[in-house]
Amino acid sequence: MSKYLLNKFLYTVDRDPELVERYREDPRGTVAWWEAERANQLLNCHTGEASTWLAFDDPEREALVAHDYVKLFELGAHPFLTLTLFIAAFERDHAEPLGFQKEYALRLQHFSLPYPDIAT
Amino acid sequence: MAELAAVIASTHHPFYYRASTARGEDRPPFADEWVRKITAFRETLTRANPDVLVMVGSDHFHQLWLDNMPQFLIGKAPVYDANWYNEEREFGLPRMVLKGQEDLSGYLLREGLDAGFDLAFSNELRIDHSITCPIITLRPEADLPIVPVYTNIFAPPLPQPKRFVQLGRTIRELIESWPSDQRVAVIGTGHLSLELGGPRQFGPHGPDPEFDQRAVEWIANGDLEGCLSEVTLDSLHAPGNATHGFMDFMLMMGVAGEGAKADYVDTLDLFHTMEAYFTWYPSGGPGLSEERACEPRSEGKGESA
Structure with a gap:
């Protein structure tokens, strides 16, 4: 279980306008691409450095693929x-507004x- | 030495900018009253005639992230760009640029470290709406240099509430010992009860009006003892899942001082959250003593000054 990776x-x-649209339109493809290409990228470091160990477990991956914010809250x-x-x-x-x-x-x-x- | 010209604590509502600038059908029904209250609140800073603003807020996962999360951070840079793409997108906030006051940043860092706070620092900080909202409400000219102070009220594990109060006290002591003739205002923003991304979000008012009322009393009366006796990291979950932002109000109570009654108190009950505005004048101010009796004070929620 990796709340951090979620x-x-x-x-x-969220911070990338293109990725927001891509996640909206193709959640399964976007999540698979992101987990393969981005999950282990160290932010704020040059691209030669990456982590080696970060991966979603199945319920986490499925919650993202299903746009299931209720499940994400539960996780x-x-x-x-x-x-x-x-x-x-x-x-x-x-x-309607809101x-x-x-x-x-x-x-x-x-x-309740x-x-x-939510501690990581 | 520098003079602490004003201490101001406020909620930071990211929708104010859009609500206050909307026209015609887009203007929400509560906008006029909100603008009136903000305009009156702004005057409390204007009349303090500050030269520099120490701005206490909290990064909302913009520049600060879970791979390297400071608990307390002070910006030290000549310039701060401000507001982020997702704040433009969701709140319609404008991009802004603010000048920095590096001498005071450096002084707070050096002296703060020596006073027992292991402060993080940033020499390139893009600030977010926790600091730009009070600039928009209180100093829309955005013409004064700032020192940003970020606290972690967002990503547990968090510092204890008493630590926020202690930092506030220390910030005040350091400002008052800063060898400068400048007039410094400290402006900090936080939340009363607030829920974000949970079942109690976006209700007709804040998620816990009773907490809000108690919180306004604590702040208005400088009741740090009462506040610290009730507020814990655990207890803040009950009023709403984002209520830990109240600890920035507690920091500002630390700046204002134990038992320091606010000279100005006002609130506005909105959907989703209650707005609250407080100003203290630690050393009085030009003409203030005659005018204090005339200040609005929380519409019955606080005691008279």
């Missing part, structure tokens, strides 16, 4: 990162305190 996916996709992904990326990708599909954000809250209603631990 967060790294959300963080690196302890950082809620701010998930919310920010999913607003960027899906708010546009809702006509419609997506309110639906998002509704779909998480079965969670304490929420899943």
